[in-house]
Amino acid sequence: MKLYLKIWRQKNADSKGSMVDYTLDGVESDMSFLEMLDILNEELISKGEEPVEFDHDCREGICGTCSLMINGQPHGPDSRITVCQLHMRSFNDGDEIVIEPWRATAFPIIKDLIVDRSAFDRIQQAGGYISVNTSGRPVDANAIPIEKEMADKSFNAATCIGCGACVAACKNASAMLFTSAKVSQFALLPQGQVEAAERVQNMVRQMDLEGFGNCTNTGACEVECPKGISLENIARMNREYLSASVKG
Amino acid sequence: MGKLDSKVPSGPLADKWTKHKNEIDLVNPANKRNIDIIVVGTGLAGGSAAATLAELGYNVKTFCYQDSPRRAHSIAAQGGVNAAKNYQGDGDSVYRLFYDTIKGGDYRSREANVHRLAEVSTNIIDQCVAQGVPFAREYGGLLDNRSFGGVLVSRTFYAKGQTGQQLLLGAYSAMNRQIQRGKIKSYTRHEMLDLVLVDGKARGIIARDLVSGEIERHSAHAVVLATGGYGNLFFLSTYCMGANVMAAWRAHRKGAYFANPCFTQIHPTCIPVSGDHQSKLTLMSESLRNDGRIWVPAKIEDAEAIRAGKLKPTEIAEEDRDYYLERRYPAFGNLVPRDVASRAAKERCDAGYGVNKTGEAVYLDFDAAIMRYGREKALTSGMKNPDDATVRKLGEEIVEAKYGNLFQMYEKIVDENPYKTPMKIYPAVHYTMGGLWVDYNLQTTIPGCYAAGEANFSDHGANRLGASALMQGLADGYFVLPYTIGDYLSDDIRTGPISTETTEFDEAEKAVRERIEKLMSGSGIHSVDYYHKKLGKIMWNKCGMSRNEKELKEAMKEIAELRKDFWENVKIPGTAYSKNQELEKAGRVADFLELGELFAMDALERNESCGGHFREEYQTEEGEALRDDENFKFVSAWEYTGEPSKSKLHKEDLKYENIKVKTRSYK
Ligand SMILES: Cc1cc2nc3c(=O)[nH]c(=O)nc-3n(C[C@H](O)[C@H](O)[C@H](O)COP(=O)(O)OP(=O)(O)OC[C@H]3O[C@@H](n4cnc5c(N)ncnc54)[C@H](O)[C@@H]3O)c2cc1C
Ligand code: SF4
Ligand code: FES
Numbered sequence: 001m002k003l004y005l006k007i008w009r010q011k012n013a014d015s016k017g018s019m020v021d022y023t024l025d026g027v028e029s030d031m032s033f034l035e036m037l038d039i040l041n042e043e044l045i046s047k048g049e050e051p052v053e054f055d056h057d058c059r060e061g062i063c064g065t066c067s068l069m070i071n072g073q074p075h076g077p078d079s080r081i082t083v084c085q086l087h088m089r090s091f092n093d094g095d096e097i098v099i100e101p102w103r104a105t106a107f108p109i110i111k112d113l114i115v116d117r118s119a120f121d122r123i124q125q126a127g128g129y130i131s132v133n134t135s136g137r138p139v140d141a142n143a144i145p146i147e148k149e150m151a152d153k154s155f156n157a158a159t160c161i162g163c164g165a166c167v168a169a170c171k172n173a174s175a176m177l178f179t180s181a182k183v184s185q186f187a188l189l190p191q192g193q194v195e196a197a198e199r200v201q202n203m204v205r206q207m208d209l210e211g212f213g214n215c216t217n218t219g220a221c222e223v224e225c226p227k228g229i230s231l232e233n234i235a236r237m238n239r240e241y242l243s244a245s246v247k248g
Numbered sequence: 249m250g251k252l253d254s255k256v257p258s259g260p261l262a263d264k265w266t267k268h269k270n271e272i273d274l275v276n277p278a279n280k281r282n283i284d285i286i287v288v289g290t291g292l293a294g295g296s297a298a299a300t301l302a303e304l305g306y307n308v309k310t311f312c313y314q315d316s317p318r319r320a321h322s323i324a325a326q327g328g329v330n331a332a333k334n335y336q337g338d339g340d341s342v343y344r345l346f347y348d349t350i351k352g353g354d355y356r357s358r359e360a361n362v363h364r365l366a367e368v369s370t371n372i373i374d375q376c377v378a379q380g381v382p383f384a385r386e387y388g389g390l391l392d393n394r395s396f397g398g399v400l401v402s403r404t405f406y407a408k409g410q411t412g413q414q415l416l417l418g419a420y421s422a423m424n425r426q427i428q429r430g431k432i433k434s435y436t437r438h439e440m441l442d443l444v445l446v447d448g449k450a451r452g453i454i455a456r457d458l459v460s461g462e463i464e465r466h467s468a469h470a471v472v473l474a475t476g477g478y479g480n481l482f483f484l485s486t487y488c489m490g491a492n493v494m495a496a497w498r499a500h501r502k503g504a505y506f507a508n509p510c511f512t513q514i515h516p517t518c519i520p521v522s523g524d525h526q527s528k529l530t531l532m533s534e535s536l537r538n539d540g541r542i543w544v545p546a547k548i549e550d551a552e553a554i555r556a557g558k559l560k561p562t563e564i565a566e567e568d569r570d571y572y573l574e575r576r577y578p579a580f581g582n583l584v585p586r587d588v589a590s591r592a593a594k595e596r597c598d599a600g601y602g603v604n605k606t607g608e609a610v611y612l613d614f615d616a617a618i619m620r621y622g623r624e625k626a627l628t629s630g631m632k633n634p635d636d637a638t639v640r641k642l643g644e645e646i647v648e649a650k651y652g653n654l655f656q657m658y659e660k661i662v663d664e665n666p667y668k669t670p671m672k673i674y675p676a677v678h679y680t681m682g683g684l685w686v687d688y689n690l691q692t693t694i695p696g697c698y699a700a701g702e703a704n705f706s707d708h709g710a711n712r713l714g715a716s717a718l719m720q721g722l723a724d725g726y727f728v729l730p731y732t733i734g735d736y737l738s739d740d741i742r743t744g745p746i747s748t749e750t751t752e753f754d755e756a757e758k759a760v761r762e763r764i765e766k767l768m769s770g771s772g773i774h775s776v777d778y779y780h781k782k783l784g785k786i787m788w789n790k791c792g793m794s795r796n797e798k799e800l801k802e803a804m805k806e807i808a809e810l811r812k813d814f815w816e817n818v819k820i821p822g823t824a825y826s827k828n829q830e831l832e833k834a835g836r837v838a839d840f841l842e843l844g845e846l847f848a849m850d851a852l853e854r855n856e857s858c859g860g861h862f863r864e865e866y867q868t869e870e871g872e873a874l875r876d877d878e879n880f881k882f883v884s885a886w887e888y889t890g891e892p893s894k895s896k897l898h899k900e901d902l903k904y905e906n907i908k909v910k911t912r913s914y915k
Contacts, residue, residue, distance in 0.1 A: 121424075124318075138378035
C-alpha cells in the first residue's frame with residue numbers, strides 16, 4: 001500500500017519543529033508500524049537525509065519505550081497495545097497518517113518524536129518502593145500468605161509500563177493513572193502498608209512539582225492505556241491520599 | 249594457571265560459598281563511603297547489584313542506554329524464575345537444581361559457581377516478595393509454581409507472562425530508593441564506549457551522552473559490566489533492538505578474555521519470520537510447553553497441502569499428527585531442553601514437514617489443554633455432563649488466566665486466534681551462554697573489572713535451562729557480586745578518588761573520538777542496517793542451529809570482508825555531536841563485526857557437539873549431540889591480540905568432583 005505520512009520533525013530541544021510530508025510506497029500489511037518507519041528511514045538515509053528519530057527498544061509491548069501519537073491517538077488506532085505492536089493491517093492503501101510525539105509540558109521534546117520522560121523516574125524515586133534492605137535476610141516468602149484476589153489486583157496495577165500514553169491522552173496532561181498504579185500495587189499488599197501514607201504523599205508531591213496537570217476524571221487515560229490500567233487505581237490513590245492527609 | 253585462575257575455594261562443594269564469604273576481606277562502612285563503583289547496565293543483574301552496593305555504602309554510578317533503568321531488556325522476560333524452594337514438595341532441593349543446571353548445560357559449566365547459584369536461589373524469592381513483587385499465588389494465598397524444560401520438578405515462580413517485568417521493577421524500585429538517598433547517580437541515555445585502565449586496573453569508562461553527543465569521562469575504583477547478551481549479532485533475535493556487545497567487547501579488547509562465544513541459545517518457541525522487513529522476533533515463553541503440544545503433520549502430503557493453504561491444522565486427524573518430541577523423548581516429551589527441542593523442529597522442517605509458507609514452522613497446540621482444564625473446571629463446579637462447547641469455554645478461560653498476554657501478543661503479530669487454531673512457532677536466537685570470562689568472584693581477567701548477568705559466561709555451560717537467567721542475574725547482583733567485590737576493594741581504601749585528568753583517560757577519550765570520526769567519514773554507500781542484516785544472514789546460515797567446518801571457515805572469511813566493507817562504505821547521516829541513532833547503531837554493529845568472526849572461530853575449534861553448539865560432524869546415529877569429554881571438557885577463553893582471527897585460546901579445564909559426567913539423555 002501507499003501511505004501519506006505527516007511527521008513531526010524537530011532538530012533538538014531548543015529548535016522549533018514542524019510537520020513534514022512523506023510519501024511511502026510498498027508497505028505490506030504484516031509489517032509492524034515501526035517497521036514501516038524503518039523503511040521510510042532507509043529511504044531517507046539513501047537520499048542522504050537524516051532519518052526520523054523515534055524511541056523504541058523491545059518491540060514487543062513491554063519496555064514502554066515506544067511513544068507515538070498517531071492520528072491524535074497515543075499508540076495509534078488499535079486498543080490495548082503499544083505502537084510497536086501495531087501492524088499495518090490496521091491501515092488502508094492511500095491513508096494519510098499523522099505522527100507526532102507525546103505533547104506535555106512535563107515531557108519536553110528531545111528530537112523529532114522523542115520526548116524526555118525522566119519526570120516519571122523522579123516520581124518513582126520519591127516513594128515507589130518498599131524500604132527493605134536488599135542485603136538483609138527477609139522472612140521466608142511463604143510466611144505471609146496473600147489472598148489471591150489481592151495479589152492479582154496488585155499485579156494488574158504493577159503491569160504499567162511507564163510509557164506515558166495516559167499523560168499524552170489527557171487534556172490536562174495529568175500523570176494520575178501512572179502514579180496511582182504504583183501506589184496501588186503497594187497499597188494492596190501487606191508489605192506495602194508500613195510506608196503507605198508517606199509514599200502516597202511524596203509521590204503526589206513530586207508529580208505536582210514536575211508540572212503534570214490536575215485530574216478532572218475524563219477517563220481518557222484508561223481508554224488509551226495499552227496495559228488496561230484501571231481508573232479504580234486513581235480512586236484508590238485518592239482514598240490513600242485523603243487518609244494520609246487526615247493522619248497528618 | 250596464569251590469568252585463568254578460577255579462584256574456586258577449597259573444601260566440600262556445599263560449604264565453599266559459606267566458607268568463602270567468611271574469608272573475604274571486608275571493607276568497613278566508613279571506608280566504603282570513599283569508594284566509587286561504576287555499574288554499566290541496569291537490568292536484573294546491574295540494577296540489583298547497584299542497589300545492593302549502594303545500600304552497603306559504596307558510591308555508585310549506573311549507566312544505561314535507554315531513557316530509564318526500568319527499560320532494560322530483562323523487562324521482556326516472560327516465563328519465570330527458578331528457585332529450589334521445594335514449596336510443591338515434589339522432591340526439589342539445592343542439589344537437584346545444581347544437578348539439573350549442570351546436566352542441562354551439557355557438562356560445560358563450573359561446578360562451584362552453579363552450586364552457589366542453586367544455594368542463593370531461595371533468597372531471591374524471599375527478597376523479591378519482601379520488595380512487593382506480585383508473584384502468582386494459589387487460592388490458599390501461597391506462591392504458585394510451574395515447570396520449565398529439562399527438569400522433572402515444579403520450581404519456577406512467575407507473574408503471569410511478565411515475570412521479568414515484575415522482577416526488574418523490583419530491582420528498579422530498590423535502585424530508586426538509593427537514588428533518593430543520594431547513593432546512586434543514574435545516567436540514562438548514556439552509552440559506555442570504552443573501558444579505561446590505569447596501571448592495569450579498571451578505573452573508569454568513556455561514555456557518550458546520547459542526547460547531546462558529548463563524550464564524558466567517569467572514574468571509579470571498580471567497574472561492573474552488566475550489559476546483557478550479544479544475540480543481536482544475528483540481527484533477528486528475541487532481544488531488544490539496542491542490545492549490543494559493545495561494553496563487553498571494549499573490555500575484551502583491553503584484556504578481558506571472552507569465554508565460549510559460540511555457545512548461543514536458539515529458543516524453540518518463537519513466532520516465525522514473516523518477511524524481509526522483519527526487525528525482530530518475538531518469543532512465546534517456554535512456559536507454554538507446560539500445556540502446549542508440539543506437532544507437525546505425519547504425512548508429507550498433508551504438510552504440502554497446509555503450505556498451499558488447502559488444509560487447516562484443525563482438519564488433521566489425531567492419528568495423522570506427529571508429536572515428534574513426545575515420540576522421540578518419551579520421558580520429557582514437550583519439556584525437553586531448548587537445544588534439543590530446537591534441533592528437533594529444524595529436523596522436521598528440513599525433512600519437509602514445515603507448516604507455513606516458508607516451510608519453517610511447527611505447531612504448538614493448546615487444544616488438549618483447553619479441554620482438559622475445561623473438564624476439570626466443570627467437575628469442580630459441579631456441572632453434570634457439560635457439552636463440549638461449555639467445556640471449551642471454561643478451558644479457554646483458564647488458559648487465558650495463565651497465558652493471556654502471550655496469546656494476545658501472538659494474535660497481534662500473526663493475526664490468528666491461538667485459542668482456536670494452533671500457534672505456529674520456529675526457533676530463534678534468544679540468549680548467549682558465552683560472555684566475558686569471570687572467576688568465582690565474577691572478576692574478569694582485568695583486575696577491578698567485573699561482569700554479571702548475561703554478560704558473563706559463568707553458570708549455564710553450553711545450554712541454559714528456562715527460568716535460570718533471571719535467577720542468575722539476581723543471584724549475581726543481590727547476593728554474590730556485592731560481597732566478592734569487597735575482597736578486591738579492600739586494597740583501595742586509601743587510594744582516594746580516581747582522577748579523570750590523566751594520560752590514561754586522555755588516550756582513551758582520544759581513541760573513542762577517532763573511532764567516531766572514522767565511522768562518520770565512511771564513503772556513504774550503505775546504511776548500518778544493510779551491514780547488520782548481512783552479518784545476521786551469515787551467522788544464521790553458517791553459525792546457527794547446526795554448524796560444520798566448511799561453513800564456519802567461510803563465515804570467518806565473509807565476516808572479515810564485510811567488516812572491511814563496513815568501515816569503508818557505511819553511511820551515517822547527521823553529526824557526531826548531537827542525538828544520532830544511526831551513529832549509535834553503527835558503533836554496535838562495528839563490534840558485532842569483530843565478535844562474529846571470533847564466534848565462528850570458537851565454533852570451529854570446538855570439534856564436538858554440546859548443548860546449543862551442534863557440529864554436524866559430531867553426532868550419534870540418532871542425530872543426537874556427540875560430546876567429546878576427553879578433548880573438550882574445558883571453557884574456551886579467548887585473548888584479544890589485535891585481530892579477531894588471531895585471538896589466542898586459553899583453556900580452563902572443568903573438573904567434576906561431585907557429579908558423574910554422563911551422556912545427556914532426555915529419552
Ligand atoms: C523475550 C525474552 C524472554 C525471556 N524470558 C526469560 C524467562 O522467563 N526466564 C529467565 O530466566 N530468563 C528469560 N530470558 C533471559 C533473561 O531475560 C536475560 O538473560 C536477562 O534478563 C539478562 O539480564 P541482564 O541484567 O544481564 O541484562 P539486560 O537486562 O539485557 O540489561 C542490559 C543493560 O545494559 C545496558 N547496556 C548495554 N550496553 C550498554 C552500553 N554500551 N552502555 C551503557 N549501558 C549499556 C542496557 O541499557 C541495560 O540496562 C528472556 C529473554 C528474552 C529476550
Ligand atoms: S498507566 Fe498505562 S498509559 Fe500510563 S504509563 Fe502506565 S501503561 Fe502507560
Ligand atoms: S518498544 Fe518496547 S513497548 Fe514498544
